[in-house]
Amino acid sequence: MKRRIYGTTLDFGNKDMAHLLKQSLKEKSKLIKKIRDFFYDRSVTEVTTPALTSCPITDVNIDSISVRVNEGIDNVSTLYLHTSPEIEMKRLLAKGSGDIFQICQVYRDNEHGKRNFNEFSMLEYYRLDFDVHQLMNEVAELIEELGLSKQVVKFSYNDVFARYAGIDILRTDFKTLKSFAKENGLSNGFEWIEDLQMFLFVHFVEPKLKQYPICFIYDYPAQQAALAQVEGWVAHRFEMYLDGVEVANGYQELQKSEDYRERFQIELEKRQALGKLVSVIDEQFISDLSSPLPFCSGVAIGIDRLLESFT
Amino acid sequence: MANYSTSQFKNGLKLMLDGNPCSIVNNEIVKPGKGQAFNRVKFKDLITGKTLEKTFKSSESLEGADVMELDMQYLYSDGEAWHFMDPDSYEQYALDETAMAGAINYLVEQDNCVVTLWNNNPISVTPPNHVVLEVVDTDPGLKGDTAGTGGKPATMNTGVVVQVPLFISIGEKVKVDTRTNEYAGRS
Numbered sequence: 001m002k003r004r005i006y007g008t009t010l011d012f013g014n015k016d017m018a019h020l021l022k023q024s025l026k027e028k029s030k031l032i033k034k035i036r037d038f039f040y041d042r043s044v045t046e047v048t049t050p051a052l053t054s055c056p057i058t059d060v061n062i063d064s065i066s067v068r069v070n071e072g073i074d075n076v077s078t079l080y081l082h083t084s085p086e087i088e089m090k091r092l093l094a095k096g097s098g099d100i101f102q103i104c105q106v107y108r109d110n111e112h113g114k115r116n117f118n119e120f121s122m123l124e125y126y127r128l129d130f131d132v133h134q135l136m137n138e139v140a141e142l143i144e145e146l147g148l149s150k151q152v153v154k155f156s157y158n159d160v161f162a163r164y165a166g167i168d169i170l171r172t173d174f175k176t177l178k179s180f181a182k183e184n185g186l187s188n189g190f191e192w193i194e195d196l197q198m199f200l201f202v203h204f205v206e207p208k209l210k211q212y213p214i215c216f217i218y219d220y221p222a223q224q225a226a227l228a229q230v231e232g233w234v235a236h237r238f239e240m241y242l243d244g245v246e247v248a249n250g251y252q253e254l255q256k257s258e259d260y261r262e263r264f265q266i267e268l269e270k271r272q273a274l275g276k277l278v279s280v281i282d283e284q285f286i287s288d289l290s291s292p293l294p295f296c297s298g299v300a301i302g303i304d305r306l307l308e309s310f311t
Numbered sequence: 312m313a314n315y316s317t318s319q320f321k322n323g324l325k326l327m328l329d330g331n332p333c334s335i336v337n338n339e340i341v342k343p344g345k346g347q348a349f350n351r352v353k354f355k356d357l358i359t360g361k362t363l364e365k366t367f368k369s370s371e372s373l374e375g376a377d378v379m380e381l382d383m384q385y386l387y388s389d390g391e392a393w394h395f396m397d398p399d400s401y402e403q404y405a406l407d408e409t410a411m412a413g414a415i416n417y418l419v420e421q422d423n424c425v426v427t428l429w430n431n432n433p434i435s436v437t438p439p440n441h442v443v444l445e446v447v448d449t450d451p452g453l454k455g456d457t458a459g460t461g462g463k464p465a466t467m468n469t470g471v472v473v474q475v476p477l478f479i480s481i482g483e484k485v486k487v488d489t490r491t492n493e494y495a496g497r498s
Contacts, residue, residue: 059345061342061343061345061346061347062345111342112340112342112348113339113340113341113342113348114339114340116340116342185329185365186365186366187367187368187371189368189371190368195346195347198343198345198346198347199346199349199366199368201343202341202343202346202349202351202366203349203351203364203365203366206341206351207351207364224345226345239344246343246344249344249345300344
């Protein structure tokens with residue numbers, strides 16, 4: 001199993017590790033303190049939410065890890081480790097918590113790739129009355145505060161596709177996009193347009209983002225909205241890439257429970273079509289949103305990947 | 312040949328791509344936060360020598376390419392073909408000019424080269440990293456210059472032109488790095 005702490009891969013068989021470990025832990029803890037200070041200075045409240053949840057995540061491409069728990073004698077139940085603290089933090093937001101942040105370990109099944117792990121650290125935070133652009137600006141300020149003073153570039157999803165793939169991704173329908181993939185010698189066997197969009201992004205765009213130390217991509221296609229607000233062709237969503245590595249994912253959040261129900265439903269249907277574990281909608285969450293979420297934007301930042309770019 | 316799925320991809324694996332045998336140079340698994348996992352792969356086309364990048368869905372598969380790399384001795388050229396011999400089987404292979412490509416510049420009889428066979432047909436050859444060539448033409452150097460501060464072009468017996476130090480003269484044998492076409496010392 002791959003083990004690491006805040007982006008440092010642990011190898012206790014390595015003799016040089018001992019002194020490196022202490023130094024590296026110190027550096028990392030300083031950065032974590034800076035992150036905390038950043039939010040405390042802005043009166044964002046630090047919270048801790050349960051990592052054990054009763055419903056697995058509905059996301060099509062994120063899988064929860066299930067655990068067996070004895071909730072008393074002869075009372076065995078299956079619970080799920082959170083894949084991000086989003087749902088639990090949104091419960092707090094709906095109940096009037098105000099601005100909140102959290103740094104925690106999260107767990108995901110079926111992760112692969114050299115930058116993906118089954119357990120990693122996440123910083124997740126929500127800002128009331130922030131639209132997605134204000135949040136992007138604040139994330140850029142956080143990065144600068146941590147000591148990464150490099151030029152920040154921002155592209156809309158459509159612009160970056162036009163620049164590196166020569167297509168108008170927002171207005172290209174599924175059939176035309178499939179032909180485009182085929183013309184470029186790529187597979188086009190996808191069930192849904194958003195998967196093909198992501199595939200083409202990984203092929204044409206992502207390798208080009210390596211040239212930018214700090215790069216924000218915003219205005220994602222509506223089909224990739226996840227839990228972000230949608231306006232016309234675009235979802236108010238952004239991602240931040242550091243040296244071409246995806247580090248943050250932010251949304252201008254949906255507010256009403258019925259919107260959440262609709263999005264969850266779509267995701268669950270896709271999971272079903274893919275033969276993946278299908279859960280039920282977290283009705284407790286839906287009812288916790290009987291008073292809607294305040295207008296807010298939130299972002300999840302991979303701490304390990306973030307701290308890696310400081311070393 | 313067997314098919315290989317993306318989960319079996321690794322560096323050096325030889326696969327068929329658009330009708331040509333290719334070798335995987337780099338295989339990166341990318342899983343976007345909200346997306347499925349893809350393999351972003353860099354290939355070297357073993358026929359053209361060009362590098363290409365392609366991305367695959369996980370679970371896609373490609374046909375393996377029957378490619379072998381064998382150490383062979385360069386025997387001679389008859390002007391149309393270049394003849395090599397497998398020292399184990401004594402089998403001889405003839406390579407045409409296309410397959411020879413840039414290797415022609417560094418061929419010395421009796422040298423051991425790596426010949427790549429696809430479906431048992433030679434498609435390319437890699438000369439040794441260092442070969443000893445003879446200078447057949449170069450301007451006279453400055454007398455007493457042994458520091459090798461400057462350089463001058465010199466034509467080798469194979470026809471290739473290499474930058475050599477000023478003190479090198481016609482008839483001398485020099486060592487050349489075939490990967491960079493650089494002078495690597497007197498022989």
